[in-house]
Amino acid sequence: MFDTFPLWPARASTTAGSVDALYIFLVALAAFMSVSIFIMIVVFATRFRRRKGVQAEQIEGSTPLELTWTVIPLGIFMVIFVWGAVIYFRERTPPRGATEVYVVAKQWMWKLQHEEGQREINELHVPVGRDVKMIMTSQDVIHSFYVPAFRMKQDVLPGRYTTAWFRATRPGTYHLFCAEYCGTMHSGMIGQVVVMEPAQYEAWLGGGAAMGSLAANGESIFQQLGCSTCHRFDTQGRGPNLAGLFGKPVQLEDGRTVVADENYIRESILSPAAKIVSGFKPIMPVFQGLVSEEQLSALVAYIKSLNQPPAGAAATPSLLPGTKPQQPKVQ
Ligand SMILES: [Cu+2]
Numbered sequence: 001m002f003d004t005f006p007l008w009p010a011r012a013s014t015t016a017g018s019v020d021a022l023y024i025f026l027v028a029l030a031a032f033m034s035v036s037i038f039i040m041i042v043v044f045a046t047r048f049r050r051r052k053g054v055q056a057e058q059i060e061g062s063t064p065l066e067l068t069w070t071v072i073p074l075g076i077f078m079v080i081f082v083w084g085a086v087i088y089f090r091e092r093t094p095p096r097g098a099t100e101v102y103v104v105a106k107q108w109m110w111k112l113q114h115e116e117g118q119r120e121i122n123e124l125h126v127p128v129g130r131d132v133k134m135i136m137t138s139q140d141v142i143h144s145f146y147v148p149a150f151r152m153k154q155d156v157l158p159g160r161y162t163t164a165w166f167r168a169t170r171p172g173t174y175h176l177f178c179a180e181y182c183g184t185m186h187s188g189m190i191g192q193v194v195v196m197e198p199a200q201y202e203a204w205l206g207g208g209a210a211m212g213s214l215a216a217n218g219e220s221i222f223q224q225l226g227c228s229t230c231h232r233f234d235t236q237g238r239g240p241n242l243a244g245l246f247g248k249p250v251q252l253e254d255g256r257t258v259v260a261d262e263n264y265i266r267e268s269i270l271s272p273a274a275k276i277v278s279g280f281k282p283i284m285p286v287f288q289g290l291v292s293e294e295q296l297s298a299l300v301a302y303i304k305s306l307n308q309p310p311a312g313a314a315a316t317p318s319l320l321p322g323t324k325p326q327q328p329k330v331q
Contacts, residue, residue: 012170012195013150018087020151026080091152094165098131102214102297105136105143105156107182108189113297116205117213122191124176126168127201133165135262135300139293144180147193153179161262168195218302221295230284239284240277243306251278265300 011017048056059065101124104111112120126132136145138158145164146153149172154164178189196204222228230239246265249257253276258264267274269291272284291299 009148010170010172010174011149011151012168012172012174013152014167014169015087015091016149016151016169018090022080022083022087025083029076029080091164094133094163095131098133098165099126100133100135100301101126102294102301103134103136103145103156104139104293104297105145105178105189106139107141108178108185110145110176110178110189110191111294113214113294114205115214115301117217118205122176124191124193125201125204126193126195127198128168128171128195129198131165131167133163135161135163135297137161137293137297141182142180143178143182143189146177146179147174148177149174150193155180161266163262168193171195171197171200214298214301215305216302218298218300218305221291221298222302225287225291227299238281240280242303246304246307250275252276253278253280262300262304265303266296269296269299 011020048054100115102113104113110122110124112124114120118125134145134154136154136156137160138156140158142158143156144153145156147166150166150168152164152166154162156162172195174193174195176191176193178186180186182189222231227239230237231242233241233243235241245260248260250260250264251257256275258275264275268284270288271286273282273286276282
């Protein structure tokens with residue numbers, strides 16, 4: 001209905017409709033309340049204006065009245081709360097099997113990398129009708145990934161990953177903004193999201209060939225940095241076997257159990273001492289400052305990819321005992 005309304009941003013994701021519905025409800029409710037209050041002011045001012053012999057009746061407490069003005073607003077607020085919470089949880093929970101895109105924000109650009117290996121700057125190509133999960137971090141200050149047409153906005157913070165997801169419903173080109181003031185050129189930190197038909201998208205993906213997948217890239221970094229000297233795909237390594245780690249609970253030395261999500265893997269690489277895996281010694285070197293955000297994304301993607309046995313041959317990943325030990329080196 002609002003698609004042709006000039007001030008209304010296009011609606012191009014599965015959540016856009018429900019966000020709009022709630023938004024319209026809130027605006028309508030606020031408008032109704034303001035108008036009612038103004039009408040009442042005028043009515044009472046006229047009705048009870050100063051006149052000889054007319055005096056308003058003073059009411060001292062009225063249980064039915066107080067119940068009414070407590071219960072009705074409470075009911076309305078509960079509706080807003082439940083409605084908002086349902087949308088919020090849906091927006092916050094990326095569906096399983098979503099395609100993943102790693103985002104690194106910096107002053108003043110968006111660097112995006114697809115699982116398949118494609119890299120883009122200030123431009124994100126996605127297929128229509130597929131769930132896309134964004135795993136985002138910043139190289140410097142706080143930014144915010146904002147795509148009005150998807151009704152999606154998520155802060156992007158240095159030092160950790162935040163995630164967001166969407167499923168585009170309509171091909172087209174949509175604005176991408178940074179919605180967190182991040183310095184002089186903040187207003188220039190803009191880009192676009194290009195939503196394509198699946199066939200077109202496949203063609204686009206194929207176009208950039210040659211580049212290996214993000215996970216394959218991560219695998220070579222894993223070897224270059226010497227991770228593979230300690231992390232082997234058997235029980236003989238000095239570090240834990242990382243196959244099947246992602247998404248699973250990890251028992252820590254101090255008795256806690258944490259789920260191995262993206263932020264856990266990130267922290268395990270940058271500052272391994274923060275959480276020591278039960279049964280292992282804190283011998284892993286600190287990689288803070290030695291890996292770039294892009295390398296980190298690739299390592300995370302690689303470790304995640306170890307959950308599925310590689311396509312084709314045996315379930316053993318390609319790098320195994322016998323990889324030559326190497327010292328971590330500065331990139
Ligand atoms: Cu920014």
